[in-house]
Amino acid sequence: xxxxxxxxxxxxxxxxxxxxxxxxxxxxxxxxxxxxxxxxxxxxxxxxxxxxxxxxxxxxxxxxxxxxxxxxxxxxxxxxxxxxxxxxxxxxxxxxxxxxxxxxxxxxxxxxxxxxxxxxxxxxxxxxxxxxxxxxxxxxxxxxxxxxxxxxxxxxxxxxxxxxxxxxxxxxxxxxxxxxxxxxxxxxxxxxxxxxxxxxxxxxxxxxxxxxxxxxxxxxxxxxxxxxxxxxxxxxxxxxxxxxxxxxxxxxxxxxxxxxxxxxxxxxxxxxxxxxxxxxxxxxxxxxxxxxxxxxxxxxxxxxxxxxxxxxxxxxxxxxxxxxxxxxxxxxxxxxxxxxxxxxxxxxxxxxxxxxxxxxxxxxxxxxxxxxxxxxxxxxxxxxxxxxxxxxxxxxxxxxxxxxxxxxxxxxxxxxxxxxxxxxxxxxxxxxxxxxxxxxxxxxxxxxxxxxxxxxxxxxxxxxxxxxxxxxxxxxxxxxxxxxxxxxxxxxxxxxxxxxxxxxxxxxxxxxxxxxxxxxxxxxxxxxxxxx
Numbered sequence: 001x002x003x004x005x006x007x008x009x010x011x012x013x014x015x016x017x018x019x020x021x022x023x024x025x026x027x028x029x030x031x032x033x034x035x036x037x038x039x040x041x042x043x044x045x046x047x048x049x050x051x052x053x054x055x056x057x058x059x060x061x062x063x064x065x066x067x068x069x070x071x072x073x074x075x076x077x078x079x080x081x082x083x084x085x086x087x088x089x090x091x092x093x094x095x096x097x098x099x100x101x102x103x104x105x106x107x108x109x110x111x112x113x114x115x116x117x118x119x120x121x122x123x124x125x126x127x128x129x130x131x132x133x134x135x136x137x138x139x140x141x142x143x144x145x146x147x148x149x150x151x152x153x154x155x156x157x158x159x160x161x162x163x164x165x166x167x168x169x170x171x172x173x174x175x176x177x178x179x180x181x182x183x184x185x186x187x188x189x190x191x192x193x194x195x196x197x198x199x200x201x202x203x204x205x206x207x208x209x210x211x212x213x214x215x216x217x218x219x220x221x222x223x224x225x226x227x228x229x230x231x232x233x234x235x236x237x238x239x240x241x242x243x244x245x246x247x248x249x250x251x252x253x254x255x256x257x258x259x260x261x262x263x264x265x266x267x268x269x270x271x272x273x274x275x276x277x278x279x280x281x282x283x284x285x286x287x288x289x290x291x292x293x294x295x296x297x298x299x300x301x302x303x304x305x306x307x308x309x310x311x312x313x314x315x316x317x318x319x320x321x322x323x324x325x326x327x328x329x330x331x332x333x334x335x336x337x338x339x340x341x342x343x344x345x346x347x348x349x350x351x352x353x354x355x356x357x358x359x360x361x362x363x364x365x366x367x368x369x370x371x372x373x374x375x376x377x378x379x380x381x382x383x384x385x386x387x388x389x390x391x392x393x394x395x396x397x398x399x400x401x402x403x404x405x406x407x408x409x410x411x412x413x414x415x416x417x418x419x420x421x422x423x424x425x426x427x428x429x430x431x432x433x434x435x436x437x438x439x440x441x442x443x444x445x446x447x448x449x450x451x452x453x454x455x456x457x458x459x460x461x462x463x464x465x466x467x468x469x470x471x472x473x474x475x476x477x478x479x480x481x482x483x484x485x486x487x488x489x490x491x492x493x494x495x496x497x498x499x500x501x502x503x504x505x506x507x508x509x510x511x512x513x514x515x516x517x518x519x520x521x522x523x524x525x526x527x528x529x530x531x532x
Contacts, residue, residue, distance in 0.1 A: 001162040004030045005332050007150055009138040009178055010171035012039070013113065014300030014317035016120035016132070018169050018325055021058065023127030024447070025329035030163060031130065032152050034137035038117035041199060041279055042230050042237055046214065046311035047116070049095055049108045050389045050425070054322050056106050057446025057504070063119045068111025071096060073232045076213040077383060081220045082267030083207035083227065088219065090211065093383040103390055103416060104428050105440045110214050112230045113314065141168065141178070143294050167328055168296045169321065174284070176302035182293045188286030188356060192307065193368045195281055196250055197228075198238040198258045201274040205233060207266065217366075218265040224367070225265045238262050241368050243280075250280035283307040283368070285360035287353045291345040297324055304352035309362035309378075310385060312355050320348050326502035327398075330529060335468075339397055339530030346396035358388060358413055380414070387416045394423040398501070398528045400508040404491070420490040422509055426452075426500040429486040431472065431479045439479070441486075444472055445504045451521070454487055454494035456513070463518040467525055469499070499524055 006022055008015045011033025022029045047055075047064065055061045075096050079088040094100060095108035124130050133152070139160070140151040148168045152161045170178035179186075204227065208216065216227040224246070228237030240261065243249065253261075255275040263271050287304045291297060300317030324344050330336035358381070363369060365379035387409060399422050407424070409415035418427035431452075432439040444450055448470060453460040455475035464471040474482045475494070483489075490498050495513035499521070500506055508524035526532050 001149075001164055002030065003164045004028055005166045006030075006169060006328060007138075007148065007163055007165035007167070008032070008169045008171060009150075010173060010300070010302070011035070011121070011132065011134060012171065012173065012300065013044070013116060013120055013314050014321055015169070015171035016117065016124050017318050018171060018299065018321040019124040019130040019132060020060075020120065020127060021321060021325040022329065023124070023129040024058065025325060026129065027325075027329045027332055028129045029131070030165070031124070031132045032136040032138050033132075033134045034155050036135050036155075038121055039114040041197070041277060042112035042114050042228065044113045044308070044311065044314035045110055045228060045230070045237075046315075047109045047111055048311065048315045048389050049100065049104050049106055051315045051318050052109055053104060053106045053442055053504070054318060054446065056442065060119070060123055061106070063123070064111055064116065065109055067115040067119050068109045069229070069232055071107055071109075073212045074110045074214040074229055076211055077215050077217075078211055078213045079217045079219060079377060082218060082265060083204065083216060084267030085220075087211075089377055090213075091383065093214070094386050095383070100386075103386060103418070105438075105442060110229065138172070138178070141181070143168070143296060148295050166295065166332060169299055169324065170296060170302045171299045171317070171321070172302050174301045174305045176298065178296065179288060179298055179302050182296065184293060184298065185289045186284075186286040186305070187289055188284070188353075189360065190284045190286055191282045192285055192360065193241060193245075193283050193363065194243045194250075195239060195241045195283060196243060196248075196253050197279045197281065198240070198253060198262070199276040199279075200236050200238050200258075200262055201234050201276060202236060202262065202266075202271060203234045204236060204266065208232065223261065223265055225261065227265070238265070242370070245370060253278050253280070283363065285356050285363075287349065287356050291320075291349050291352075292341065297341075297344060299324060303348070304356055306356040306359040307363040307368065308359070309366060309368065310359045310382065312359055312388075316352060316355055320352075323348055323503050336529035337531050340528070341530075343394075343396035343398035343530075347394040347398070351392050351394075355388060358385065381411070384414050387412045387414050389416075390425055391416045392425065393421070394505055397530060397532075398507065399423045399505075400524050400527045402509045402511070404511075418489050420492075420498045420506050420509055422506050424506055425504055426498070426506050427489055429489050430483040431474050431486065432481050433483055434481040442504075444470070445500045446502065448502050449507075449525075450500045451497055452490060452500065453497040454492060456494040457497055459513060459517045460495075460497040460521075463521050466518065467521055469521070469525075499528075501528065
């Protein structure tokens with residue numbers, strides 16, 4: 001029997017990210033994926049700026065960008081009657097706007113899932129602590145107080161192998177067998193609308209190169225469809241929604257019928273089109289009632305299934321495991337107690353529910369859930385969700401309140417106010433802003449605990465070194481050229497301190513110097529690690 005600290009079921013973006021992150025944290029893992037390789041369809045495409053921050057901090061940003069499209073190729077969102085016909089509306093998504101740079105130095109990226117997964121697989125397989133097995137399915141499991149015993153079955157030979165793991169991450173998708181076997185219910189709305197994705201090869205540059213967009217929504221009297229940019233040249237997704245409402249069935253989408261609809265949506269009846277694949281699917285908007293069951297944790301689509309309107313599914317899943325992996329590592333390495341693992345559910349499940357609800361609201365505003373032939377566009381929040389992307393606020397035992405009121409914004413979906421209130425993402429500030437080697441706070445967090453303190457925080461710096469915390473004295477030494485407003489953003493005096501967790505969220509804050517900084521940090525670390 002193989003013994004391993006963490007077993008991962010599922011080799012999509014979430015499972016592969018978990019494998020890579022655990023390896024970097026010093027934890028061995030085994031990933032089992034039943035398919036023979038990475039995705040062969042584009043599926044998810046948009047990687048929002050928060051997820052790209054995660055990739056940046058993990059050293060993967062450059063490889064992901066190389067696999068995707070440069071930002072100038074996807075600057076707009078377009079609504080039109082046909083690609084060749086009248087344009088109805090054009091928007092610049094917030095992630096492509098100039099205002100984005102005020103919030104993060106890291107841009108969003110469009111990288112189709114079948115391009116992204118090989119990057120993540122290569123990164124995971126290069127790590128000596130992570131084993132990745134395709135053609136391998138987790139077919140049975142049992143858990144006890146000490147761990148999980150699972151049966152892995154080869155999908156090519158039928159041979160089985162027993163694995164005993166301390167913990168299991170279920171990243172096995174929307175139809176998660178692990179979730180079903182655990183009896184964890186999904187709450188929300190199932191099967192809210194049906195769709196079909198048609199992967200095509202066609203040169204659409206004549207109608208797209210002058211207005212490069214991630215999405216081209218086609219709305220006319222007889223058709224509601226979307227062109228999904230993949231390589232912005234001759235590889236596109238063609239999406240038709242609400243099939244039943246418009247009198248379609250999945251089996252209607254033969255190659256011939258699909259070509260006819262593509263040509264109608266373009267407005268060019270003799271356009272050369274090759275249909276590469278047809279994939280019907282049904283959108284749901286529901287979330288697991290809990291993300292933890294003993295030593296098993298749900299992540300990604302196994303934990304939350306949401307409409308793709310807004311592009312949050314894959315992003316939420318990758319951020320799930322970013323939250324989970326450092327906590328598993330801390331417990332496995334004896335730094336933390338089991339209550340830290342409860343904070344995964346407490347922090348991610350409410351957020352998954354909120355994001356799913358907003359994704360459904362986007363879909364409703366666009367007429368996805370009903371038959372309509374009138375021009376709908378989308379609600380103002382659509383692709384303008386900077387508050388939801390950067391303003392996620394955790395409340396759990398792994399967050400130490402400081403007694404201050406939380407940030408208040410008019411619309412938490414669209415509005416974001418940088419803050420270091422305990423529980424939020426540590427905001428971007430320039431901590432070295434002169435010359436070519438500019439350094440953002442985003443560059444310094446995401447790999448272990450970091451303590452930001454002001455120019456009069458020497459006692460905090462000395463104390464941090466005893467707790468495996470990286471101290472960053474802003475306004476002194478290497479970081480003497482910081483943004484002069486950084487302390488206002490972080491809400492501290494020159495002698496104050498902010499403790500940032502390995503996932504980039506603020507765990508604790510002291511507005512000014514404590515009487516005993518070592519004791520204050522010790523108490524904060526114990527509280528975060530579930531040892532209070």
